[in-house]
Structures are given as structure tokens and as C-alpha cells.
Amino acid sequence: MLTPQSIIAVIGGGTMGAGIAQVAAQAGHRVRIYDIHPGAAARAIDAIATALSARVAKGKMTASEKHDVESRLNTAQSISELADAALVIEAAAEQIDIKQAIFRELAAVCSAEAIFASNTSSISITAIASGVEQPQRVAGLHFFNPAPVMKLVEVVSGLETSPAVLESLTGLAMRWGKQPVHCHSTPGFIVNxxxxxxxxxxxxxxxxxxxxxxxxxxxxxxxxxxxxxxxxxxxxxxxxxxxxxxxxxxxxxxxxxxxxxxxxxxxxxxxxxxxxxxGQGVYRWPLNESLPYLPAEPGESDAQEIQHHGFAAWLNNHDSGDSVTYSYLELDDVLVQMTQGETATQLAKSLQRPVVLLDLVNDWQSSPLVVLAAAASNTVVQTAKAIRFFQQQGKQVLMISDYPGMLVWRTVAMLANEATDAAQKGVASEEDIDTAMRLGVNYPHGPLAWGAELGWQQVLRLLENLQKHYGEERYRPTSLLRQRTLLETQHEH
CATH class of the missing domain: 1.10.1040.50 (N-(1-d-carboxylethyl)-l-norvaline Dehydrogenase; domain 2)
Incomplete structure (x- = not known):
């Protein structure tokens, strides 16, 4: 059992190692930091001191609390100095041979009861543990950057990891103020x-x-x-x-x-x-991007004849079932509807009328903009009717090329699809998958809850249309997603 008196060792004095050491020391543990590079562990403690000073300056910690936390931090000059640690968390380079060598050394010096955890983000825990005499005591404890701030911790079990070790690490993470989720060791775990x-x-x-x-x-x-x-x-x-x-x-x-x-x-x-x-990647940094919003369209809006079916509910995502399927807006002769994975040009051709497609909007009230795509066969005047309508709803308008599934909808559909695949293959529970995505990468909804809210039929239709358009396996809907769609249809009847 890991208690507040347990000594915690951290291997690796980089950003993640220092962050994890800070979390452990703030929770009351004595912490030893070891790094193969001379001076790196001491620099990690300096970095923690700087972070704690910032907390004191913001009034989130007193000077005496800062002193207490710092007094619990020590450097180790060799792995043998970690012999009395109850838990060793490895946050070294993402190379399997380095991690295996570290754990072999630890097994030789630490007690048989000591737990070994790796902060790896993508390497198999089973593979890391395979070189250790007691692989049942090896698990993954994957923190997110910055570790003192981010709530999520993935507790990862390899093939041999014992349930008692998982229980200890889960309890410890909760005492440290974290939200643990449990998953099995597969590439990328849950979040990645x-x-x-x-x-x-x-x-x-x-x-x-x-x-x-x-x-x-x-x-x-x-x-x-x-x-x-x-x-x-x-x-x-x-x-x-x-x-x-x-x-x-x-x-x-x-x-x-x-x-x-x-x-x-x-x-x-x-x-x-x-x-x-x-200083440069996709963008030049510091970031200073101006967006090509469309200028307000002049013209008599009142002259437009507007007909709609379930449009407001559809935009607000408060509706998921059959009515969404038929939600649309008609501005004179122009049909405006949310993308379903076909291009606007494809739809215009089959319906023999001008079409403008709208991308998914998570929250109609708070979103400052809408993204539209027009059929190639539309006239400028026809497309302008849709632009003007949305500008009159107080939205900025961005036009993109006529692209199947547009930008937001296809991304959300693919996230939901990936989450159903992880759930179906037993990587983690559905609840833990959604929690991990909300807390680990701050998504507005867990992808499984989002898929259910949008309607699995909608997600399926969009993916099937993308698959048809590209002729690629990439957009293949998972078996669980198809099952969800069938269940949804049964509930309606």
C-alpha cells in the first residue's frame, strides 16, 4: 500500500519528471529525483522552486508551505539511492531499450514490494515490464503536461500487472487530486x-x-x-x-x-x-493570424422567403433522432442544410437546385462564426443569400472549398468512431474514455456522449458518405457504431 509516508522516486529531470515530482511533494511525500545527466535533477528542483514561487505570488500557497514542499525534494546521484522508494515513476526518454534497462536496474536494488510505473505516452507497458523479474508490479502512470495542472492520469495495465498495483496507483492518483482512468496497454492508450x-x-x-x-x-x-x-x-x-x-x-x-x-x-x-x-511551424510565432471573414452582404433581407424545418433545434444540437435528418432552411430557391458527408455540388446535382452546406456548430449561442461551403453550380447571388442570412443572426462567415463532411463534422465523427473502436476492443470503459478526452485534452464533450447527442445515425451517414467519396478504409465505421445506430432506430420505433 502506498501511504503519504511512502518515499516516491522520479527518474528523469525533464519537464514531465519535474512536474510529477512537484505533485508528489505537494501531496506530502519525500521525493528523490534521479537523472543520468549530471546536474539535471538539481535543475528540476530549481524549476519546481520557481513554479512554487509563482504560486506564492498568486496567493495559492504560503511561503512556509513552499518551504515545506522544497524540503521534501532531494536529488539522487545513482539508482542505488532509490532503494527505499515505495514507488518509482520513470519519466525518461521515449525509447523502449532505455526504459527496460532502467527497470532492470530498479528491480536489482529496490524491495520486492516496490511498485514501478512508467510515464510513457505510447510504449507498451507489457514490453517495458518484460525484462523485470516481477512484471506484475509494473504499470503505466501517464500524466499530462503540465503535470501539476492537468487533472487526468491514465493508469495503464500491462498483461502481467496485478490488480493490487492498479488499485494502489488509482488510490494514490486520487489522493494527489487527480482523476485516474484505467486502460489496457495498447498503442496510444486512450487519449493519444x-x-x-x-x-x-x-x-x-x-x-x-x-x-x-x-x-x-x-x-x-x-x-x-x-x-x-x-x-x-x-x-x-x-x-x-x-x-x-x-x-x-x-x-x-x-x-x-x-x-x-x-x-x-x-x-x-x-x-x-x-x-x-x-518560432515557426504551421504559423509564425508569436501568433498573429487575421481571418478572412466575409464582409457584410448588402441587400434586402426581408425579400427572402424563409422556410425551415427543425432548424433552430438542429443548430443547437438539442435534437438527435429523426427530425435532425430532415432539418433544413430554404432561402427563396436556395437550400441550406448541415453537411452529411456529401459535397454541396453532389447534393445540388441530385436535387437540381442551389445548395449551401453548413458545418457543425457545438453551441449556436456562443459560437461567433459559421463555416459554409457552396455548390460549384451556385451563382454568386444564390450563395450570398445564405451568407447574408447567417450574418443577420450575428455570425461571422467563413467560406471553405466544397469539401465532404466539412471541417468540424467530419472531425467529430472520426473522434466518435475512434472512441467506439477503443470501447469495443476493451481498451477502457466508455465512461473512462469520455472522461479522458474531456480532462486530458479538454474536449467540450466526451466523443461517445457527443456521438449519442448528435445521433449515431448522423455519424454513420457522414462516415459512409466519406468512405464512398474517397474509396478509403480510413472512414470505415466501426462495428459498435453500427450497432448503436440499430439500437437508436429501435428506440424510435
Whole structure:
């Protein structure tokens, strides 16, 4: 059992190691930090002291509390100095041979009761534990950056991890003020696996020149309700780090096409345009992007004859069932409806009328903008009717190329699809998957709850239309998603 008196050791004095050590020391543990590089552990303690000083300055901690936390932090000069630790958390380089060597050394010096945890974000816990004599005491304890701030901790079990070890780590995480979720060791665990489409769909839109990077990010941020656009986020994470995780997940799943890495991102990494840390990535930093909002359209709005069916409820996402399927808005001869995965041009051709498609809006009241795409066969005047209508609702309008599934809807559909795959394969419970995505990457909803709210039929239709359009496996709906759709249909009848 891990108690507040247990000594905690942290291996690795980088950002994550220092953050984890700070969390443990603030929770009352004596902490030892070891790093193979001379001086790195001492620098980690200095970094923690600076972070604690900032807390004191903001009134979140007293000077005496800061002193107490610092008094519990010590450096270790060798792994043998970690012998009395009840828990060792490894936060070293993301290379399996390094991690296996560390755990072999630990097994030789620590007591048989000591628990070994890895903060790896994508390496198999089973593989890391395979070199240890008692693999049942090895687990994953994956914190998110910055560790003192982020609530989520993924507690990861390898094939041999004992239930008692998982219970100890889960209890410890809760005492440390964290929200633990449990998952089995598969590539990317929960968050780094389920989040892949958030980046992948943005890179694809950029590759296909659907819209400039700033428009793609604005759509996901301001319409989708995500805290940051995916491309700006990869710049912040570091293009090298984000690309490495994508490649790791892609290769971990035997080149599954859903996880296909981006050639544009690879070019940025080759060119050392790594984002904020190098001053340039997708964007130049500091960020100063102006968006190509459309100027207010002149014209007599009152002359437009407006007919709608379930439109307000549909925009607000308070409706999910059959009525959503038929929600539309008619402005004179122009049909406006939310994307269902077909292009506007395709729809205009089958309906023999002008069409403007609208992207998903998470919260109609709070979103400052809408994203539209028009059929190639529309006249400028026809498309302008839709633009003017939304401007009169107080929205900024961004136009993108006629792109199936648009930007937000296809991303949300792919996130929901990935989450159903993880649930179906027993990676984690549905509740833990949704909790992980809300707390680990601050999504506005868990992807499974979001899929249910939008309606699984809608998600399925959009993915099937994308699959048909591209002729690719990438958009293949999962078996669980199809089952959910059938259940939804039964409930309606």
C-alpha cells in the first residue's frame, strides 16, 4: 500500500519528471529525483522552486508551505539511492531499450514490494515490464503536461500487472487530486489514440487546400468548441513530438489507415519548423493570424422567403433522432442544410437546385462564426443569400472549398468512431474514455456522449458518405457504431 509516508522516486529531470515530482511533494511525500545527466535533477528542483514561487505570488500557497514542499525534494546521484522508494515513476526518454534497462536496474536494488510505473505516452507497458523479474508490479502512470495542472492520469495495465498495483496507483492518483482512468496497454492508450483524428483531419484539409490553416483552426475552435485549433496545437506541442506520437500509433496498429501520418507535417519536421519553440511551424510565432471573414452582404433581407424545418433545434444540437435528418432552411430557391458527408455540388446535382452546406456548430449561442461551403453550380447571388442570412443572426462567415463532411463534422465523427473502436476492443470503459478526452485534452464533450447527442445515425451517414467519396478504409465505421445506430432506430420505433 502506498501511504503519504511512502518515499516516491522520479527518474528523469525533464519537464514531465519535474512536474510529477512537484505533485508528489505537494501531496506530502519525500521525493528523490534521479537523472543520468549530471546536474539535471538539481535543475528540476530549481524549476519546481520557481513554479512554487509563482504560486506564492498568486496567493495559492504560503511561503512556509513552499518551504515545506522544497524540503521534501532531494536529488539522487545513482539508482542505488532509490532503494527505499515505495514507488518509482520513470519519466525518461521515449525509447523502449532505455526504459527496460532502467527497470532492470530498479528491480536489482529496490524491495520486492516496490511498485514501478512508467510515464510513457505510447510504449507498451507489457514490453517495458518484460525484462523485470516481477512484471506484475509494473504499470503505466501517464500524466499530462503540465503535470501539476492537468487533472487526468491514465493508469495503464500491462498483461502481467496485478490488480493490487492498479488499485494502489488509482488510490494514490486520487489522493494527489487527480482523476485516474484505467486502460489496457495498447498503442496510444486512450487519449493519444482517440485524439489522432483531431490532428489527422486538419492535416488532410490543409493538404487538400480546403482552407488556410487559420480558417481550419477557427472552425474547430469557435464552431467545434475545442479549446484550440488542431494545427496551432501541434505548433504548441512541437511538430516533432506530435509527429512522433502519430508515427508510433500508426506503426503500433500495423499501419492502420485511420492513423496515417501527414506528409506536410513530416516536411515541417524535416525543415526544423517545429512550432512555437523554433518560432515557426504551421504559423509564425508569436501568433498573429487575421481571418478572412466575409464582409457584410448588402441587400434586402426581408425579400427572402424563409422556410425551415427543425432548424433552430438542429443548430443547437438539442435534437438527435429523426427530425435532425430532415432539418433544413430554404432561402427563396436556395437550400441550406448541415453537411452529411456529401459535397454541396453532389447534393445540388441530385436535387437540381442551389445548395449551401453548413458545418457543425457545438453551441449556436456562443459560437461567433459559421463555416459554409457552396455548390460549384451556385451563382454568386444564390450563395450570398445564405451568407447574408447567417450574418443577420450575428455570425461571422467563413467560406471553405466544397469539401465532404466539412471541417468540424467530419472531425467529430472520426473522434466518435475512434472512441467506439477503443470501447469495443476493451481498451477502457466508455465512461473512462469520455472522461479522458474531456480532462486530458479538454474536449467540450466526451466523443461517445457527443456521438449519442448528435445521433449515431448522423455519424454513420457522414462516415459512409466519406468512405464512398474517397474509396478509403480510413472512414470505415466501426462495428459498435453500427450497432448503436440499430439500437437508436429501435428506440424510435
Amino acid at each position: 489514440r482517440v485524439a489522432r483524428p483531431f490532428y489527422a483531419e486538419a492535416w488532410r484539409a490543409l493538404e487538400e487546400q480546403v482552407a488556410p490553416a487559420g480558417v481550419i483552426d477557427a472552425a474547430l475552435r469557435d464552431c467545434g468548441g475545442f479549446p484550440m485549433g488542431p494545427l496551432a496545437l501541434t505548433d504548441l506541442i512541437g511538430q516533432d513530438v506530435n509527429f512522433a506520437v502519430t508515427c508510433s500509433v500508426f506503426n503500433g496498429f500495423w499501419q492502420e489507415r485511420r492513423f496515417l501520418p501527414s506528409l506536410i507535417q513530416q516536411e515541417l519536421v524535416f525543415g526544423k519548423r517545429l512550432g512555437k519553440k523554433t
